[in-house]
Amino acid sequence: MYEEEIHKRRTFAIISHPDAGKTTLTEKLLLFGGAIHVAGAVKSNKIRKTATSDWMEIEKQRGISVATSVMAFDYGGHKINILDTPGHQDFAEDTYRTLTAVDSVIIVIDAAKGVELQTRKLMEVCSMRKTPVIVFVNKMDREGKDPFDLLDEIEKELRISVRPLSWPIDAGQRFRGVYNIYEEKLDLYAPSKQHVTESIAFADVRSPELEKHISPEQAVKLRADIELVDGVYPPFDAEDYLKGDIAPVFFGSALNNFGVKELLDCFLKIAPSPRAVGALERIVHPEEERFTGFVFKIHANMDPNHRSCIAFVKICSGRFERNANYKHVRQDKMMRFSSPTAFMAQKKETVDEAFAGDIIGLPDTGNFKIGDTLTEGEALHFKGLPSFSPEMFKYIENADPMKAKQLNKGIEQLMDEGVAQLFTNRFNGRKIIGAVGQLQFEVIQYRLLHEYGAQCRWEAASFYKACWIESANLLMLDNFMKRKAQYMATDREGRNVYLADSAYVLNMAQQDFPDIKFHFISEF
Numbered sequence: 001m002y003e004e005e006i007h008k009r010r011t012f013a014i015i016s017h018p019d020a021g022k023t024t025l026t027e028k029l030l031l032f033g034g035a036i037h038v039a040g041a042v043k044s045n046k047i048r049k050t051a052t053s054d055w056m057e058i059e060k061q062r063g064i065s066v067a068t069s070v071m072a073f074d075y076g077g078h079k080i081n082i083l084d085t086p087g088h089q090d091f092a093e094d095t096y097r098t099l100t101a102v103d104s105v106i107i108v109i110d111a112a113k114g115v116e117l118q119t120r121k122l123m124e125v126c127s128m129r130k131t132p133v134i135v136f137v138n139k140m141d142r143e144g145k146d147p148f149d150l151l152d153e154i155e156k157e158l159r160i161s162v163r164p165l166s167w168p169i170d171a172g173q174r175f176r177g178v179y180n181i182y183e184e185k186l187d188l189y190a191p192s193k194q195h196v197t198e199s200i201a202f203a204d205v206r207s208p209e210l211e212k213h214i215s216p217e218q219a220v221k222l223r224a225d226i227e228l229v230d231g232v233y234p235p236f237d238a239e240d241y242l243k244g245d246i247a248p249v250f251f252g253s254a255l256n257n258f259g260v261k262e263l264l265d266c267f268l269k270i271a272p273s274p275r276a277v278g279a280l281e282r283i284v285h286p287e288e289e290r291f292t293g294f295v296f297k298i299h300a301n302m303d304p305n306h307r308s309c310i311a312f313v314k315i316c317s318g319r320f321e322r323n324a325n326y327k328h329v330r331q332d333k334m335m336r337f338s339s340p341t342a343f344m345a346q347k348k349e350t351v352d353e354a355f356a357g358d359i360i361g362l363p364d365t366g367n368f369k370i371g372d373t374l375t376e377g378e379a380l381h382f383k384g385l386p387s388f389s390p391e392m393f394k395y396i397e398n399a400d401p402m403k404a405k406q407l408n409k410g411i412e413q414l415m416d417e418g419v420a421q422l423f424t425n426r427f428n429g430r431k432i433i434g435a436v437g438q439l440q441f442e443v444i445q446y447r448l449l450h451e452y453g454a455q456c457r458w459e460a461a462s463f464y465k466a467c468w469i470e471s472a473n474l475l476m477l478d479n480f481m482k483r484k485a486q487y488m489a490t491d492r493e494g495r496n497v498y499l500a501d502s503a504y505v506l507n508m509a510q511q512d513f514p515d516i517k518f519h520f521i522s523e524f
């Protein structure tokens with residue numbers, strides 16, 4: 001019924017290791033869409049490097065970035081929704097969750113640095129979900145790695161097959177542009193920041209015409225490279241890309257606006273419109289008439305005078321309407337939303353309707369938690385993203401005995417927002433918070449005090465990893481849990497979690513209890 005609206009939507013995220021050029025690329029895409037008119041407008045979105053040790057400053061900047069959490073614009077008959085992801089690695093879980101709300105991903109890689117840690121972790125999430133990815137190798141205007149080596153590195157490190165759809169002509173000072181394999185064009189490089197490239201239709205690099213545009217040495221090299229590319233990589237198949245089996249690769253320079261339009265044009269041709277989403281009960285198709293959606297992110301307002309949040313909802317099917325009644329499935333109650341917001345580039349504005357593929361923000365005062373489903377009445381539960389084993393652990397203790405209730409309430413709500421993970425030690429009942437980075441502990445302590453009037457104290461807990469355990473061999477499981485009683489905990493869903501105190505001990509446990517499965521993500 002709303003097919004036309006839905007099929008023109010492209011909802012995706014740009015991910016990268018910090019500094020590879022995500023912000024710059026996003027900005028250039030917005031310039032093409034006419035959503036912004038000057039370069040530099042997206043910079044406020046970025047957590048400044050000088051502020052990395054001061055998380056209040058980071059939060060302030062994150063506050064600014066609510067408006068740019070989703071950047072929507074129209075381009076070439078499409079409605080594009082770019083979902084922003086926090087650059088700071090301590091908020092990596094936020095990024096993982098955002099990836100549950102996109103239909104595809106563009107990965108930015110720095111040509112000199114190659115595949116970096118954060119990119120690898122994010123790619124793991126994409127692989128788990130079979131999300132189609134396109135790779136943009138950035139900063140070709142600088143000296144970088146050899147393109148063939150880079151492609152090998154991407155295949156090995158990101159564990160995905162690649163297919164270059166453009167090919168660089170030299171790099172650094174001598175960078176001359178790319179041969180656009182996908183469109184059979186020669187895109188020549190002009191290092192001026194706001195201009196689109198000179199582009200010449202060029203079907204066959206073997207033609208002697210090539211020497212008219214690039215130097216003889218470059219022409220010889222390009223011919224040899226293209227021959228090798230065609231020999232090594234199979235022809236591009238869009239179906240394989242959509243299945244998440246192959247990643248097309250483009251080369252360019254975001255800062256110089258080079259190769260960006262080509263990336264965008266190809267992206268619009270091959271990237272998926274909203275895809276079917278799996279709920280526990282059934283698969284939900286975007287074209288279905290009835291509205292369904294789920295909460296993938298909750299952004300708290302850090303201002304203590306306005307203790308409200310914005311719940312970000314990805315619409316999975318149908319059409320969302322302002323002031324209509326929708327069912328909050330977990331709480332089994334009907335709700336109406338009078339001021340849903342959409343995010344047009346830099347502005348937040350109230351919307352009357354939105355369609356599958358869109359993201360809307362719903363003002364909330366504690367009704368929602370991550371993963372909640374909204375429908376027109378059907379009892380559906382969308383499958384979210386499992387939690388990953390945290391990397392840092394601390395005991396959380398009450399520092400003000402008069403405020404135990406406030407503390408517990410605060411902890412529960414912060415966990416609902418997905419700020420960190422809570423485990424309870426089965427042996428002594430102590431509460432353990434697991435997080436990805438130190439900043440999360442600081443955020444929790446500050447927010448407990450300012451929003452709930454509760455004071456907490458951290459105590460060192462030297463755990464190495466949280467492993468969700470299961471076994472068909474109940475005797476062995478029971479035996480293990482007795483032996484490791486001091487290290488056994490439960491997560492918020494009541495599942496058994498073993499908190500290993502070192503890699504060595506974990507290794508021994510895996511050897512001694514072969515029938516027990518140790519999982520490092522919460523769903524298996």
Ligand code: G4P
Nearest residue numbers: 016017018019020021022023024138139142253254255256
């Ligand atoms: P991020 O969001 O992935 O963290 O990266 P961002 O776009 O902020 O880019 C990081 C740095 O890399 C910036 O420089 C940016 O100007 C530069 N950069 C991005 N694309 C290119 C490119 O194609 N070529 C070159 N040579 N540099 C590029 P900065 O000095 O850290 O910041 P700024 O002062 O320029 O804002």
